[in-house]
Amino acid sequence: MLELDHLSKRYGDLHALRELSLTVREGEIFGFVGANGAGKTTTMRVVLGVLEADAGSVLWNGAGITFAMRRRIGYIPEDRGLYPKMTVLSQLEYFGRLHGLRRQDARTASKQWLEPLGLADRGDSQLQALSHGNQQRVQLAAALVFSPDLLVLDEPFAGLDPIAVDAMSDVLRAEADDGKPVVVSSHQLDIVERLCDRVGIINHGQMVATGTVTELTDRGPLRFWVDVPGAAPGWYGGLPGVSLVEQDGTRWLLELADAAGEQAVLRTALAIGPVHEFRRDRPALTQLFRDVMSGKAIDE
Amino acid sequence: MNSQALIRVIAGREFGTRIRARVFIVTTVLMVIAIGGYILLQAYVFNKSTTALDVGFVATTQAISAPVRAEAASLGVTINVHPYASFAAGKADVEDKTIDALVSGVPTATIVTVNESLDPTLQTVLNDSVREEVLNQMLQQHGVDPTTIDNAIAATSVHVHELSPIDAARVQQIVIGLLVAGVLYTSLVIYGQLVAAGVIEEKSNRIVEILLATVRPWQLMMGKIIGIGLVAVVQVVIIAGVALVLASATKLVSIPTLGVDVVINGVVWFVLGYLMYALLFAAAGSMVSRQEDVSSVAMPVIFVLVAAWIIALTVAAPDPGSTATTVLSFVPLFSPVIMPIRIAAGVVPLWEVAISVVLVIGTIYVLAAMAGRIYRNSVLHIGGRVKLRDALGLPPIEQGDTNNATT
Numbered sequence: 001m002l003e004l005d006h007l008s009k010r011y012g013d014l015h016a017l018r019e020l021s022l023t024v025r026e027g028e029i030f031g032f033v034g035a036n037g038a039g040k041t042t043t044m045r046v047v048l049g050v051l052e053a054d055a056g057s058v059l060w061n062g063a064g065i066t067f068a069m070r071r072r073i074g075y076i077p078e079d080r081g082l083y084p085k086m087t088v089l090s091q092l093e094y095f096g097r098l099h100g101l102r103r104q105d106a107r108t109a110s111k112q113w114l115e116p117l118g119l120a121d122r123g124d125s126q127l128q129a130l131s132h133g134n135q136q137r138v139q140l141a142a143a144l145v146f147s148p149d150l151l152v153l154d155e156p157f158a159g160l161d162p163i164a165v166d167a168m169s170d171v172l173r174a175e176a177d178d179g180k181p182v183v184v185s186s187h188q189l190d191i192v193e194r195l196c197d198r199v200g201i202i203n204h205g206q207m208v209a210t211g212t213v214t215e216l217t218d219r220g221p222l223r224f225w226v227d228v229p230g231a232a233p234g235w236y237g238g239l240p241g242v243s244l245v246e247q248d249g250t251r252w253l254l255e256l257a258d259a260a261g262e263q264a265v266l267r268t269a270l271a272i273g274p275v276h277e278f279r280r281d282r283p284a285l286t287q288l289f290r291d292v293m294s295g296k297a298i299d300e
Numbered sequence: 301m302n303s304q305a306l307i308r309v310i311a312g313r314e315f316g317t318r319i320r321a322r323v324f325i326v327t328t329v330l331m332v333i334a335i336g337g338y339i340l341l342q343a344y345v346f347n348k349s350t351t352a353l354d355v356g357f358v359a360t361t362q363a364i365s366a367p368v369r370a371e372a373a374s375l376g377v378t379i380n381v382h383p384y385a386s387f388a389a390g391k392a393d394v395e396d397k398t399i400d401a402l403v404s405g406v407p408t409a410t411i412v413t414v415n416e417s418l419d420p421t422l423q424t425v426l427n428d429s430v431r432e433e434v435l436n437q438m439l440q441q442h443g444v445d446p447t448t449i450d451n452a453i454a455a456t457s458v459h460v461h462e463l464s465p466i467d468a469a470r471v472q473q474i475v476i477g478l479l480v481a482g483v484l485y486t487s488l489v490i491y492g493q494l495v496a497a498g499v500i501e502e503k504s505n506r507i508v509e510i511l512l513a514t515v516r517p518w519q520l521m522m523g524k525i526i527g528i529g530l531v532a533v534v535q536v537v538i539i540a541g542v543a544l545v546l547a548s549a550t551k552l553v554s555i556p557t558l559g560v561d562v563v564i565n566g567v568v569w570f571v572l573g574y575l576m577y578a579l580l581f582a583a584a585g586s587m588v589s590r591q592e593d594v595s596s597v598a599m600p601v602i603f604v605l606v607a608a609w610i611i612a613l614t615v616a617a618p619d620p621g622s623t624a625t626t627v628l629s630f631v632p633l634f635s636p637v638i639m640p641i642r643i644a645a646g647v648v649p650l651w652e653v654a655i656s657v658v659l660v661i662g663t664i665y666v667l668a669a670m671a672g673r674i675y676r677n678s679v680l681h682i683g684g685r686v687k688l689r690d691a692l693g694l695p696p697i698e699q700g701d702t703n704n705a706t707t
Contacts, residue, residue: 048513067516071301075513081506086317097309098514100301142510 007056031196074148099146230273314527343550477644496585573636583671620645
């Protein structure tokens with residue numbers, strides 16, 4: 001389990017991190033979202049020890065993280081980088097050996113990672129001969145080749161096509177299922193929503209919301225889509241605390257003041273005629289993210 | 301995984317990729333060709349034309365062939381005498397280059413026929429011969445026996461009184477010392493700059509961040525320095541090996557005159573000097589992010605090396621035993637270039653060498669700590685040049701301080 005405990009970091013007058021705390025459990029993919037400059041990269045660099053925090057601590061399984069433990073982290077930094085003139089295989093082998101694998105084991109592990117990432121026939125190509133997407137896959141392979149205990153990936157999906165995103169998502173899911181905590185930052189909120197078990201929204205160096213995607217979207221207003229073909233306008237009028245948000249043909253989006261009214265709405269609708277749809281409307285993560293960024297409070 | 305093993309992996313990559321790189325193979329081959337070609341040229345073209353000449357003598361001039369041959373031999377030129385009955389037969393042989401020159405006419409008015417130009421030594425010898433013949437003829441006309449005069453002349457010579465005689469062996473030693481120093485100086489400049497450029501490689505490839513999440517900055521720096529150092533050793537050994545084999549095969553020099561001590565002298569000072577300067581070059585290189593900026597940060601370090609070489613040429617080589625040379629040879633940054641000259645000249649007691657080695661090793665330790673610090677503070681900084689003060693991790697200078705130099 002990875003815990004960040006009240007991390008603070010300043011660059012001159014800029015507060016990059018303010019008392020930021022978060023926890024990532026084994027087997028969990030944690031999505032880290034926030035605007036540019038919100039502090040995602042700074043947080044990840046502090047976890048990796050590339051940067052030092054001014055205050056706060058990073059804990060791994062309850063104890064302060066050491067350099068030896070940090071060497072067990074698979075990392076994709078925001079600034080991508082590999083040796084352009086080395087071949088894919090020798091590159092991966094080098095990273096394996098830097099993490100303590102024997103030459104033969106490093107070679108075997110490198111070859112094993114080419115297949116799931118769709119690079120099986122590129123092992124002997126120089127990195128610079130590969131497309132951007134394939135270089136990114138090699139970058140992930142370099143982070144995985146030594147079987148890390150924890151993955152920290154800064155924008156791993158940036159610039160990838162949907163197929164590459166799927167390939168990478170599958171690999172990350174498999175790694176998490178293997179019991180590893182995985183931390184992913186991304187701007188692509190649809191991917192985060194699909195892939196991540198829990199999400200943290202960071203703004204100006206502070207964690208403003210954390211939880212599962214469902215937990216977070218639950219914090220929005222309570223709204224239901226009701227599809228009742230026979231209903232007349234204002235059919236919900238007799239119900240207390242129910243108001244119309246929008247109407248789309250026979251579909252009505254109603255906002256409820258409290259959860260208790262939910263079954264009353266359904267009963268009223270059924271009394272009118274057959275109900276084709278009765279569904280909780282959750283705001284997309286994107287909407288939630290916009291609300292956070294525009295300063296709308298999210299109640300904890 | 302311990303530091304040693306990590307540094308070995310890093311140095312191994314550095315060595316492996318560099319030794320296979322086209323630039324290494326091309327430069328090594330070119331340098332072998334250049335040095336090999338020079339040695340072969342020395343041995344076969346220049347030496348041949350000055351050591352042995354085939355000279356034809358027509359009719360009466362055959363009388364002077366023996367004294368000409370003797371005098372040429374004393375000047376280091378062997379003359380093979382070919383007698384000819386007629387000028388025409390000799391001229392034909394000059395034309396088809398069977399002989400180098402044809403001497404005709406009479407002893408007091410000699411004509412030399414050559415294809416292109418007359419060998420200068422042969423010309424001097426023949427001029428002397430003609431003058432002597434003319435002089436002898438005149439003397440005889442005046443009733444003087446030339447033999448008496450010849451004997452009198454032969455018996456006298458200038459007596460040279462040498463106030464400070466030059467020991468030929470010692471000159472040879474200084475030349476060898478200067479050669480060792482020159483090779484050290486050149487390779488420190490070349491490989492030092494390779495280290496500076498190599499340090500930037502990780503920064504410009506942006507790979508440094510993953511590496512620093514895995515290894516300590518000083519481990520990365522040492523791995524790089526050792527890897528490039530091994531490449532340097534391989535290249536120098538190949539080039540020097542080819543040069544020595546060719547030089548001894550063509551009898552230009554005999555290997556024993558170079559001696560084992562010279563080789564040890566060179567190797568020890570190369571290792572020490574390389575470590576010391578590579579650390580400086582690595583620290584300098586880490587302060588910039590782009591290959592174009594290497595030369596600007598490497599300049600101050602190269603400046604120190606050039607200063608050491610100028611001292612070697614102007615102070616140490618002319619007088620290896622002087623106080624100035626002795627003092628300067630103890631300055632750690634100058635030692636690798638100046639000590640080899642003193643050692644080769646045989647003017648330095650062993651304890652002085654030991655002290656200077658200890659001083660250099662101490663400097664390497666200090667520089668390693670300093671370079672490691674600069675490297676750590678600069679290496680993640682991508683973009684403009686890092687100020688030396690920031691790189692050393694010193695607190696910023698108060699505003700208005702005019703001494704706010706950046707490097």
